Structures are given as C-alpha cells and as structure tokens.
Amino acid sequence: MKRVFSCAFAVLLVCLLCLPAFAEPSFDTSYTRFNDYAQSVTEDEESELNKKVEAQIESLRMDFPACVFLERNSTTTLSEFGADFYTRNKFGYGEEKSGVLLVLDLKNAKVKILYFGEADTLIGEPTRDAITDSFLADCRDDDVSYFELYSHYYDTVFAAVEEARTNPTTTDPNASPQTDGKPMPAWYPENTEGFTDFHGEDLPPVVDDAHIFTEEQFRELSDKISAMTKRLGIGYAAFTSDDNHGLTPEEYSSDFLHFNGYGVGDGYGAVVFYLSLDPEDRCWLTTSINTYETLFNFDVTYEIDEMVDSSIRGGDYYEAFLMHADYVDALFSNMSENLPDWYPEGTRTYALDRQGRTFAPSPDASKPRVTDGAGMLSAQQMQLCTQTLQTLSRQYGMDLVVFIDSSCRTPKLYQYAEDFYYYNGYAADGICLYIVNRDGFQVGALYYGKAERYGTLGIDRKLSNSIKNGEPASAVEEYVELLTFMLQHDRLPMSWAKRVFCVVVGLFVGWIVGKTVLKRLKKRMTIDSPIGAKSYLLDGSFCVTGRSSSFLYSTVTKTARPKPTESGSSGSSGSSRGGSSYSSGRSAGGSYSSGGRRF
Amino acid sequence: MPEQVVSYKCPACGAALRYTTTGKMGCISCGNSYEVETLEKLAQEEKAPKGFNWEAYREQLKGSEEKLRNTVTYICQSCGAAIETDGVTAATHCPYCDNEVIAMRQLTGGLRPNGVIPFAVTPEDAVKAVRAHFRKKPLLPRAFLSRHKLSKVKGIYVPFWLFNAGVHGDMSFDGTRVRCYSDNDYNYTETSHFLVNVAGRMRFCHVPVDGSVKMDDDLMDALEPFDYSGLKPFDPAYLSGFLADRFDEDPDKSFPRASDRMQAGAESLLRAEAGGGYATLTLKRSGMELDDPSVQYVLLPVYILNLEYEDKKYRFAVNGQTGKVVGELPVSKEMSRLYFGTAAAAAGALTTFLAYLLLR
Structure with a gap:
C-alpha cells in the first residue's frame, strides 16, 4: 500500500512539475528552424544556427525559418515552394504567423526571402532589398563560409526587424509593383492607392496578350462568353499573357479583374480563366474576386483543373477555354434558374448575394421545422417531428430544422442547405439537418452559433445507414430521437458496435495485463542468477584507451505526405491536391481566390 | 589407513x-x-x-x-x-x-x-528468512509450507573460487543517427551509419564461482553478493558445528565461467561508453583478452534446505552472511488462476470504462 501511495505521489509530483511545460508557446516548436537539406553546414553549426534563431523568436515576436536544398521534386516556383514549406511546417509567430523565410536553392543558385504576417507589413521594400543585397554579396564572397553566410543573414534580418519595430514604416500594399522597367499593361493604374472596385463598360470578354488564339478562335470564344455573361449577368473573362510583370499569376489575374472593372452586382464579383505563358511561371488559374470567391472554392477549381488538364498540357488551349466557359455557364445557370420559392427574388444561390446579412437574435417558433421538398414524409410523421422539434427549439433556444429536397442547386450540398437556412431567416443559433437527393439521398448537418459545439458529434453520420437503405423518412424519425438525446446529454447514445468494441478492448487489455502480472509473479518463483561481473569491477580500474567514430554511409527513405482530403466545408486556403493549388490573398486591386496548376 | x-x-x-x-x-x-x-x-x-x-x-x-x-x-x-x-x-x-x-x-x-567467511546468520534466523521469503511469494501453494518443517537447515561451508583478472579489449559497432525532414511531397528519414570503435581496460576482483560439483551453479550464483570484507584467514575452528566440503571442481574448470562473466561485464561497460549520441548501436566485433589472472580458494557460508513437494525436490539456499534466500519454488495453479483473473478483470473493467467514456 505504501508503494501505491508513493507511486501516486510521484505521478502527481511529475504532473505538477510538468505543468509549466504545457504552457503553449506562441510558435510551433515541432520543426527545426534552420533546415539544411543540402548539408552545407555541419550538424553542430546547424544546431548553433537553430539555437540562434530560437533565442530571437520570442523577443522579436517573429519566426525566422530557413530552407536550404540541392534538389526538390517539384515544379513550383521558389515562392510557392517557400509558402507551402512555411505553411506545412507550421512556421510563424503568433496568430498572424509572422515570419521571414529564407529559401536557398544551392544547385541553381537561386534565393528567395519571403515575408509573412506582420513581417510583410513591418519590413518595407528598401529594407527587404538591403537584406537580399547583403545576402547575395555574401554569396559571391568566396571567403565567406556557409555558416558565416547564414549567420550573417540572420544578424541582418534580426537587426532589420528590431529597427522596424523601433521605427515602424509600413509598406504600401497599394503601391504599384516593381516591374524592373518593363511597362505595365495599359489597364494597370499608375497608383493603386485608394483603388475601389467599379463596373467597367464595354469590357472585352477575351484578352489574348499571349496571342495563342487564331482570329476565328478569338471571335468564337468572345461571342460565346459575351452571350453567356449577358444572359446570366455575371462577370467572366478569358485572359492569356506571356508576362506576369513581376507579379504572381494569382495577383496579376486578380488585378486584371479589379482594375478593368469586371466585377458585377453590388458585390463586384467576377471570375477569370487565366493562362500564364510567362517562362518564369507557366500555369492556368481560375481566379475569382469579391463575392465570387466563396463560389469558386477549392472543390470547384479542382474540378475545373481536372477537366482542362489534358487539353492544356496537350497544347489545345482553345478547347480548354471553351470547356471552362461551358462549366461556368452550367454552374451559374443551375444557380439562377427555377430556384425554390424561398430564394428571394432576383438572387442566386450560395453566398453571391448574401453580403451583410445578419441572423435574427432568437428562434421563431412559428417558422417551419420540417421542410419536405421531396415529399418523403407522411402527414403523421411530419406532425410528430414538427412538434418535437418545436418543443426542443423553444426549450434550448435554437432553431432546429430539417430540410429535405429532391434536387440541389449549388455545387455542394451544404451550400444549398446553407442557402435554405439563411434565406428562410432561421436564427443565429441552430441545427439544420439536410437530406438532399442527388444521385441518391445524401445527408448532412449544419451547426450555427451555440450549436456549433455539437458539430463534432456527427449526428448526420449516424443516419447514414437509413439513408443508404433509401429510407429518408425513418432517418428523420431517428434524427429527432438522436437530437433529443444529444441536447439532453450533450452527446450521442453509444452504438452497439462501439459498446462491443469497448468490451473487446477491455478483454484484450485485461488478458495482456493478467498475463504480464502472472509472468512477473512467476519470475519471482525462479532463481535469478546475475549476468556479467560489473559489480566486481575494481574501483578506479576502468579506463577507455581508445575511441573513434567514422562516417560510413547514409540512406534516405521517403514516404509520400498525406494529401488533404475533400471536406464538406467551404474553400480552404493554401491547400493543394493532385497538382492543383488554391490560395487566397490580397493583390494591389483587392482580395482574390485562385486555383489552378503549373505546367 | x-x-x-x-x-x-x-x-x-x-x-x-x-x-x-x-x-x-x-x-x-x-x-x-x-x-x-x-x-x-x-x-x-x-x-x-x-x-x-x-x-x-x-x-x-x-x-x-x-x-x-x-x-x-x-x-x-x-x-x-x-x-x-x-x-x-x-x-x-x-x-x-x-x-x-x-x-x-x-x-x-x-x-x-x-x-x-564465517556464518553470521544463525540457523534460526535462516529459517525465519526462508519463511519470510515464502510469504512474499503469492503463487506458492499453501500446502507447500504447511507440509514441511523448516527446522532442518544444514549449515555448509561451500568451496568457492574467487577469481581476479584484468580485462582489456576493443569493440566495434555500427552506430546509426536518424534525421527527419520533409518537402512538399515527401517525408524523408535519413539514417547515417558510423563505424564506432571503443577500447578500454579494467580489472575485476573476487568474481565467485563455486567449486563444488554437488552444488547447483545457478543456485550458488544467485546467492551473491557476499561481503568480502568479512573474509577471514582460514582456520579450521570456523568449521566447527557446520558441514564443509573441499572443492571437487578445480579452478581450471571453473575459470571459464568467471571469464565469461568478466567479458560480459567489460562489454557492457564499453558499450555504455560507445553509446552516446547514437539511435542504435549494433555490435560488429568484440575482442576481449584477460591478463594476470589469479584465484583464491575460500569457503563461504551457506544454509541448505531440501524440501519435497508433489514428487519433486526443491533445494533452497540461504546466504549465511547476508540471509538472502534463493531457490526455485513450486507454482500453484489455483493461485495463478486467481491472480490472473483478478488482474485481468480489474484492468479489463477499467479499460472498458475508459473506452466507454472516450467513445460515448
């Protein structure tokens, strides 16, 4: 018993001593800051550089990772590689993920210094130039070792950040880009400061600065897009160029939309299919701005990329542009024609015209609890479910809604359900179960406000069996039962499979523990002879007479990193899949979302 | 004669x-x-x-x-x-x-x-030590203790060889260090291999090996340690009242056992010296040599207790200097089932409960 108390006390003491270790730092410490894949410095030097950086992160409130490599299996630009490296390795300080990243390609003698979060605004262009020039000067100096090169770089950056914090001068995000003397296109304003979106007039539907279309192709594509944009009232253009003028293709294409005034409606939404044949960065992109950003999320751009991939890689650009225009046509047509009654007059689906909308503060008991657009529920089922949901809505102060429909008008089911919930004016707190028929019934749930905490329980997944069996009516009844339990207990009832699993795990662990205990007890019944003669070592007689260590060889094994899987939420930024990339950010003209592939 | x-x-x-x-x-x-x-x-x-x-x-x-x-x-x-x-x-x-x-x-x-080394433990204390030893064995059949009188302990001076020798040698290892990094598409694991050599010398003193054929080697080894500061110059008077045997296994035959133990001890010490900073250390070669061996012939005090249970003989030995008890004991099937069942049930119930809390 004394031993048990001693162990318990020891565990408690360890936990108390470890508490400070759980204090969350303002930066992720999972990865080392200085990553020398080219082995240009020794391990000791690498360790010293890491210590040097880690000592400054907290005091300068900035992260300073670096990536030095000889080769990489990627066709992306250094900037994209660096941005991906920075994000994937969770670098960055604080919520803004501020930091300065050095990317050095030793084989091709290329360097890129990237600025993230606060560093992007804090460190101005002159300082950035000075940092780069200093680094390049050191690179050219044969007397400077790699360790000295990196060490000096860090000294320069640390000093720059410290100076910037002492005398802050923010960079002007609206300043025109550096073009190294190359003339910007005519549509690019002299000064982008104070730029606001506007509705352009007589805009060309196709701008072929790369001159890839024949006259006939150009005319046909222009006619097609003009007819489509006029019919649907959307902002859409096709754009090619062989020079990004020093900007990223994403920035250049979004600036194209902003500065030409392609945006339509109050939200100035627009989308462009951009083909960049810039030798520095050959790619295609679907770039959207303003209210169109939520529509052209990762899922949509990925679908487009898959569709046009073979045409573009095969050199049939015209075909790709036609397919893109058809896709956008179908997307918007589906969103604007024959919409259900609950869509307000003149609106489109998902998010295009929902700017500034706010929820009502409390649930309205008179609103319909079950909307069965597919006619799946009997009158009795309808009444029963409605009564229960109304009671629960009042009791828990949130809107509990079931939405069943036989068609979906948005690219994603959840978008359609979100439209239903928004446009029917349900409350800021609530749960909407949606069962929609698209290639068979599919189910999902939306959680709002204080109901968001139930999102992880996955009540909709519990209904998948009923849905698979083609019984949406019984799925709704099951849902109401589960919902009642969930709201009462803050959890879902455990399934029999899980209960059996718990017992099986218990039996397995019990068997292992029992065997272990028995083995230890049996060991105490035998003779335990000593091995070795360490205890008979004559005091002071042991001495090491020689020691050496020499490197033989090294092996490298690589495993593919898991790719992000498709999720039900709206477009995430900075993710990539199957060669597609999707990002959002700000260009000189304003915000944008962009997705596409390099080729 | x-x-x-x-x-x-x-x-x-x-x-x-x-x-x-x-x-x-x-x-x-x-x-x-x-x-x-x-x-x-x-x-x-x-x-x-x-x-x-x-x-x-x-x-x-x-x-x-x-x-x-x-x-x-x-x-x-x-x-x-x-x-x-x-x-x-x-x-x-x-x-x-x-x-x-x-x-x-x-x-x-x-x-x-x-x-x-004269007896420092009385036969009564030896019996007490045996009883205490048995009490700490939960798997011991209850009948084992009740059926036997433990008073028949025999004090015996067992002949032991105490070997001394210097050991010098060197060892080679394949040491590995592992470094992980990643890029856009892959996680990389770089394993660097090193040839690690370490050499050293040391001396072992008083490594005991029993010189009696009658005594089980494992039983005698398990009696260690003896405190050799209590070693007295031999005098027949110490033997009075006890049994004693002369050695019947000469030092040449016993020395290999001591030699093996010394080499194992030396390898363990050198491996510890080589191990710093390596993720794994695989032995490639070991060369150990013994020098300047010497031996002392001593009598060490041991109480022997022979018991029989279910047609099997069990021999126990008590270190006559320290009171340490060694010997193989019979295992009760009933007690084994009881302890297995109790431990398994407790752990199983706790795990089931925790799994339920986690998954509910």
Whole structure:
C-alpha cells in the first residue's frame, strides 16, 4: 500500500512539475528552424544556427525559418515552394504567423526571402532589398563560409526587424509593383492607392496578350462568353499573357479583374480563366474576386483543373477555354434558374448575394421545422417531428430544422442547405439537418452559433445507414430521437458496435495485463542468477584507451505526405491536391481566390 | 589407513565446542567460550599451513586426482567410531556421537583455503528468512509450507573460487543517427551509419564461482553478493558445528565461467561508453583478452534446505552472511488462476470504462 501511495505521489509530483511545460508557446516548436537539406553546414553549426534563431523568436515576436536544398521534386516556383514549406511546417509567430523565410536553392543558385504576417507589413521594400543585397554579396564572397553566410543573414534580418519595430514604416500594399522597367499593361493604374472596385463598360470578354488564339478562335470564344455573361449577368473573362510583370499569376489575374472593372452586382464579383505563358511561371488559374470567391472554392477549381488538364498540357488551349466557359455557364445557370420559392427574388444561390446579412437574435417558433421538398414524409410523421422539434427549439433556444429536397442547386450540398437556412431567416443559433437527393439521398448537418459545439458529434453520420437503405423518412424519425438525446446529454447514445468494441478492448487489455502480472509473479518463483561481473569491477580500474567514430554511409527513405482530403466545408486556403493549388490573398486591386496548376 | 581428524574440546570440561556467531567457540556443556586463536595455540596443531596455490595445486594434482576423489575413512576422536566419507568432505558430524569432525587432510597443505567467511546468520534466523521469503511469494501453494518443517537447515561451508583478472579489449559497432525532414511531397528519414570503435581496460576482483560439483551453479550464483570484507584467514575452528566440503571442481574448470562473466561485464561497460549520441548501436566485433589472472580458494557460508513437494525436490539456499534466500519454488495453479483473473478483470473493467467514456 505504501508503494501505491508513493507511486501516486510521484505521478502527481511529475504532473505538477510538468505543468509549466504545457504552457503553449506562441510558435510551433515541432520543426527545426534552420533546415539544411543540402548539408552545407555541419550538424553542430546547424544546431548553433537553430539555437540562434530560437533565442530571437520570442523577443522579436517573429519566426525566422530557413530552407536550404540541392534538389526538390517539384515544379513550383521558389515562392510557392517557400509558402507551402512555411505553411506545412507550421512556421510563424503568433496568430498572424509572422515570419521571414529564407529559401536557398544551392544547385541553381537561386534565393528567395519571403515575408509573412506582420513581417510583410513591418519590413518595407528598401529594407527587404538591403537584406537580399547583403545576402547575395555574401554569396559571391568566396571567403565567406556557409555558416558565416547564414549567420550573417540572420544578424541582418534580426537587426532589420528590431529597427522596424523601433521605427515602424509600413509598406504600401497599394503601391504599384516593381516591374524592373518593363511597362505595365495599359489597364494597370499608375497608383493603386485608394483603388475601389467599379463596373467597367464595354469590357472585352477575351484578352489574348499571349496571342495563342487564331482570329476565328478569338471571335468564337468572345461571342460565346459575351452571350453567356449577358444572359446570366455575371462577370467572366478569358485572359492569356506571356508576362506576369513581376507579379504572381494569382495577383496579376486578380488585378486584371479589379482594375478593368469586371466585377458585377453590388458585390463586384467576377471570375477569370487565366493562362500564364510567362517562362518564369507557366500555369492556368481560375481566379475569382469579391463575392465570387466563396463560389469558386477549392472543390470547384479542382474540378475545373481536372477537366482542362489534358487539353492544356496537350497544347489545345482553345478547347480548354471553351470547356471552362461551358462549366461556368452550367454552374451559374443551375444557380439562377427555377430556384425554390424561398430564394428571394432576383438572387442566386450560395453566398453571391448574401453580403451583410445578419441572423435574427432568437428562434421563431412559428417558422417551419420540417421542410419536405421531396415529399418523403407522411402527414403523421411530419406532425410528430414538427412538434418535437418545436418543443426542443423553444426549450434550448435554437432553431432546429430539417430540410429535405429532391434536387440541389449549388455545387455542394451544404451550400444549398446553407442557402435554405439563411434565406428562410432561421436564427443565429441552430441545427439544420439536410437530406438532399442527388444521385441518391445524401445527408448532412449544419451547426450555427451555440450549436456549433455539437458539430463534432456527427449526428448526420449516424443516419447514414437509413439513408443508404433509401429510407429518408425513418432517418428523420431517428434524427429527432438522436437530437433529443444529444441536447439532453450533450452527446450521442453509444452504438452497439462501439459498446462491443469497448468490451473487446477491455478483454484484450485485461488478458495482456493478467498475463504480464502472472509472468512477473512467476519470475519471482525462479532463481535469478546475475549476468556479467560489473559489480566486481575494481574501483578506479576502468579506463577507455581508445575511441573513434567514422562516417560510413547514409540512406534516405521517403514516404509520400498525406494529401488533404475533400471536406464538406467551404474553400480552404493554401491547400493543394493532385497538382492543383488554391490560395487566397490580397493583390494591389483587392482580395482574390485562385486555383489552378503549373505546367 | 585411517586418517587423523581434529575436533575441538572444551579446555574446562572436555565437551565438544561449537562455533557461535559471536566469533568465539562456545561449550555446549559448561557455557564457556574461547577465542579461536587461543584454542589453536592450545591444540598446538601442525605448523602454520600454506594457503591454496593454483600452480602448486596443478603440480600436486598430477597423478593423484583419482586418489583425491576416493572415499576416506576417519576415526572419531570422541567415540572412536570409523567414519567413511567421500573424498571431498572436510567437516561433518559423527553419526554415532554427533561430535563435530573436521578432516584436516582436506584442509591442509595445498588444499588449505585462503580464507573463510564465517556464518553470521544463525540457523534460526535462516529459517525465519526462508519463511519470510515464502510469504512474499503469492503463487506458492499453501500446502507447500504447511507440509514441511523448516527446522532442518544444514549449515555448509561451500568451496568457492574467487577469481581476479584484468580485462582489456576493443569493440566495434555500427552506430546509426536518424534525421527527419520533409518537402512538399515527401517525408524523408535519413539514417547515417558510423563505424564506432571503443577500447578500454579494467580489472575485476573476487568474481565467485563455486567449486563444488554437488552444488547447483545457478543456485550458488544467485546467492551473491557476499561481503568480502568479512573474509577471514582460514582456520579450521570456523568449521566447527557446520558441514564443509573441499572443492571437487578445480579452478581450471571453473575459470571459464568467471571469464565469461568478466567479458560480459567489460562489454557492457564499453558499450555504455560507445553509446552516446547514437539511435542504435549494433555490435560488429568484440575482442576481449584477460591478463594476470589469479584465484583464491575460500569457503563461504551457506544454509541448505531440501524440501519435497508433489514428487519433486526443491533445494533452497540461504546466504549465511547476508540471509538472502534463493531457490526455485513450486507454482500453484489455483493461485495463478486467481491472480490472473483478478488482474485481468480489474484492468479489463477499467479499460472498458475508459473506452466507454472516450467513445460515448
């Protein structure tokens, strides 16, 4: 018993001593800051550089990772590689993920210094130039070792950040880009400061600065897009160029939309299919701005990329542009024609015209609890479910809604359900179960406000069996039962499979523990002879007479990193899949979302 | 030809003397006690004997090994009975008068031990230690203890060789260091291999190996450690009241066991020296050499207890200096089931409950 108390006390003491270790730092410490894949410095030097950086992160409130490599299996630009490296390795300080990243390609003698979060605004262009020039000067100096090169770089950056914090001068995000003397296109304003979106007039539907279309192709594509944009009232253009003028293709294409005034409606939404044949960065992109950003999320751009991939890689650009225009046509047509009654007059689906909308503060008991657009529920089922949901809505102060429909008008089911919930004016707190028929019934749930905490329980997944069996009516009844339990207990009832699993795990662990205990007890019944003669070592007689260590060889094994899987939420930024990339950010003209592939 | 034997008698009353844990010889009749040295002078035994010498023993052994192993007949000094023993018994009891008999032939000249650790644990304490040892064994059948009287412990001086030797050598390892990094598409694991060499020297002292064929080696090894600071120059007086055997396994045969232990100890020390900073260390080569070996012949105090349970014999040994008890014990099937069931049920129930809390 004394031993048990001693162990318990020891565990408690360890936990108390470890508490400070759980204090969350303002930066992720999972990865080392200085990553020398080219082995240009020794391990000791690498360790010293890491210590040097880690000592400054907290005091300068900035992260300073670096990536030095000889080769990489990627066709992306250094900037994209660096941005991906920075994000994937969770670098960055604080919520803004501020930091300065050095990317050095030793084989091709290329360097890129990237600025993230606060560093992007804090460190101005002159300082950035000075940092780069200093680094390049050191690179050219044969007397400077790699360790000295990196060490000096860090000294320069640390000093720059410290100076910037002492005398802050923010960079002007609206300043025109550096073009190294190359003339910007005519549509690019002299000064982008104070730029606001506007509705352009007589805009060309196709701008072929790369001159890839024949006259006939150009005319046909222009006619097609003009007819489509006029019919649907959307902002859409096709754009090619062989020079990004020093900007990223994403920035250049979004600036194209902003500065030409392609945006339509109050939200100035627009989308462009951009083909960049810039030798520095050959790619295609679907770039959207303003209210169109939520529509052209990762899922949509990925679908487009898959569709046009073979045409573009095969050199049939015209075909790709036609397919893109058809896709956008179908997307918007589906969103604007024959919409259900609950869509307000003149609106489109998902998010295009929902700017500034706010929820009502409390649930309205008179609103319909079950909307069965597919006619799946009997009158009795309808009444029963409605009564229960109304009671629960009042009791828990949130809107509990079931939405069943036989068609979906948005690219994603959840978008359609979100439209239903928004446009029917349900409350800021609530749960909407949606069962929609698209290639068979599919189910999902939306959680709002204080109901968001139930999102992880996955009540909709519990209904998948009923849905698979083609019984949406019984799925709704099951849902109401589960919902009642969930709201009462803050959890879902455990399934029999899980209960059996718990017992099986218990039996397995019990068997292992029992065997272990028995083995230890049996060991105490035998003779335990000593091995070795360490205890008979004559005091002071042991001495090491020689020691050496020499490197033989090294092996490298690589495993593919898991790719992000498709999720039900709206477009995430900075993710990539199957060669597609999707990002959002700000260009000189304003915000944008962009997705596409390099080729 | 009957051999001459020595037994100590009380100078006051003539009764037999026994060695006591106070370090003196006590008279069981009149209660007087005497220093061993005093008795030795009184007995005016033969001249100061020579200690065991490995080389001299080898010479002595030539052509006489068989003779050493034959049975020997002694005459009891108390009752005059002829006592026949095997060729290695050095101290025993007369079966007729129970007088202690010490066979000086086995303990003189080249066979004289270099030292002896006297018994510090009384037979009563040894029995208590055995009982305590049994109580700590939850799988011991209850009937095992109740069926036996533990009073029949025999105190025996067991012959041991204490080997000393220097060890020098070197070892080579394949050491690995692992570094992980990643890029856009892959996680990389770089394993660097190093040839690690380490050499050293050391000396081991008093590595014990029992020199009795009758004693189980594992049992005797498990009795360690003995405190060799308690080692006394050999005197036959210490044997009085106990059984004792002369060695019947010579040091040349015993040395390989000590050598193996020393080499294992040396390898363990050198591996620890080489191990810093490596994720794994795989032995590629080991070369150990022993130098300057020497040996001491000593008698170490051991209580032996033989018990029988379900037609199987169990032998237990108690370190006569420290009271440590060793020996293999029978395992009760019922108790095994009970402990397995209890542990499994407790752990299983707790795990099931935690899994339920986690998954609900």
